[in-house]
Amino acid sequence: MTPAARVQAAIELLDAIIASARDGGPAADTLIARYFKERRYAGSRDRRAVRDHVYDAVRRVAERPESGRAAMVGLARERGDLAALFDGSVHGPVPIAPGEAGAGAGIVPGWLQPLLAEPVEQEALLGRAPVDLRVNRLKADPAKVAPLFPEAEALARLPDALRLPEGFPVEQSDAWKQGLVEVQDAGSQLISLACAAQPGMTIIDLCAGAGGKTLALAAAMAGRGTLIAADTIRSRLARLDPRAERAGATFIETLLLDQGHEAGALASLADRADVVLVDAPCSGTGTWRRNPEARWRLTPARLDRLVMEQARILDFAAPLLAPGGALIYATCALTDREGRDQVRAFMERHDGWQVEAIDPGMGRAHGGGLLLTPGHDGTDGFFFARLRRAP
Template structure:
């Protein structure tokens, strides 16, 4: 594709995302799947343009509203170009330049660009929510968490996330995985926090490489790996991954169990659980089974107090993953937060039934908001005084040790995560 053709495709994809309630990556995958003529390099360029707009969406919208222009996909792309330092003439020349280019600018669009000329993306008059690219109601919640470091953490949420891998110790050592990746020209370095993690220098298509196809590595953020480390699932244990989804943490738990013992991956979604089958086989996991949680299910009652470890990676706002999913911050509402905290409490109340005396309940979210994390744990302990929080041990770096595992992009280079280990009295 020509540069102008990629620009037009990016504008079309932005329009599709704006018109669809699904996550942007799902819309993008469908958009690109139906346009097989778009090659791999073109896809990366198109995605970079689209995701750059999504990361700056509130600021771009603020500017367009300020100059009285409609925030169309075309104008958002153009505004990003001009506010990023591209001249008005250069930006306009990309439109109408060839057969596959976006149509030429109309007079209203040209006037809008002229009003933006000489300005930059940020402006001192912007409200905090706009400047920090998040819903207004989230700002005080994150300010309570980060204080004077809020701006740095929000800046880290606005840049693309690295690509992290977890070495599958059932099939390879860390050193062997690094070597296997190097043979296919993928340079990986050990992560600083996870003992199983690798980080690639740039985002690359790992899934077509032999080390991934052979089950040597799995794609998993370093922070997510540390949740599995906190679970400390050992060989011979009975373990439940209560919100397993497609099985990412199930794979990590099976690895620490050395394929010995029994792990049950539970979820309310059959398609998500079905998606775990291929991953489990590729990783060589054979001590795991799946269980679909359904209304009226008697399984939990039959399994009461039979598990050594129960992991609840709860559904949450996902504020810690905004650098991967910038569109999610545009959809989040206070109602969503209230509904999610109620759901988290209900899930914890159900999952705790499975924990045997002396066993552990691991609660984790990819959120950085106290109502979903510390407040949720405090409320759980009031309802279930037979549990207590245990501190993170020597497996974690000194700056992370305490009652809770708290990870953030600026400080730790990971997604934002929260986790804690709750043990039931023996």
């Protein structure tokens, strides 16, 4: 591909990403993979260059642009090297017209900006995310694993964590293949620690997804006790089984729930759990470093629906706790509606609960819980709180 053809390919991909964001379709990385699967003539340098163009344009624009060309023209207005590639060549984009407007730059959509928690450093929300590993205590210990990754650095707050440079190919390593390590953001590891899991406990990961935090809980439990991973999305939950087998965490039980009818399916677990983790569906504002196009998917109406769903999940999670049990509420979101306000509303709806302090060394105190942000903590953005049922 010529340099100009790479720019045109980025424009085409941006058009697909914009349409997918509007219609609730696949994520950008999926669309990029599909695009090049159909264009095998593109070499590795071509794919890398096009991907860089796409994500440079996506990271620059807060509001969903009108078109892929508008997004790329906006980027080219700031970069002369790109502007020169709008040359009208056979496979390249037509030249930029003198008055042609490109998409404006920004970090946070205007409507969302006043909803973010006050300590959020917005510039850091679109930085490049490192690769964090969690050493799997079911199979290894950090002292033995660290020499296998000489490029890694230890993280002070997390004894089982190693941090690698962005883009490090972990899944090609023998340590990953043998289940000695899992890829897991440091923020997710801190939330798992906040659960204070112990061997012999009964723990329910109520929105388990593919089970990253479930596996961390399994390691903390040393493979002993009852650990249930529940979710309403079959495809996500199915990804846990091979991960659990690789990690040696085969005692995990999975439970597929029917959305809207979860309470009935969970009735037999009422008053039994020592810990329930609710890593609730959320806006994903804390994961923009990894998924910058998520800004283009979020709307006020979608946020309203998410807030209602979070409250609903908390309400059917609460009866699962045994007296004295702990409900850990977490979101990878940085809006107060999804964090601080949810905790306040839960406490108003439910008697016999108290907000329990979490080690302040794990994050900044905020709204009854802790806040993690990319700028302050070097993690994905999270809010999490621990709510204790009265004995």
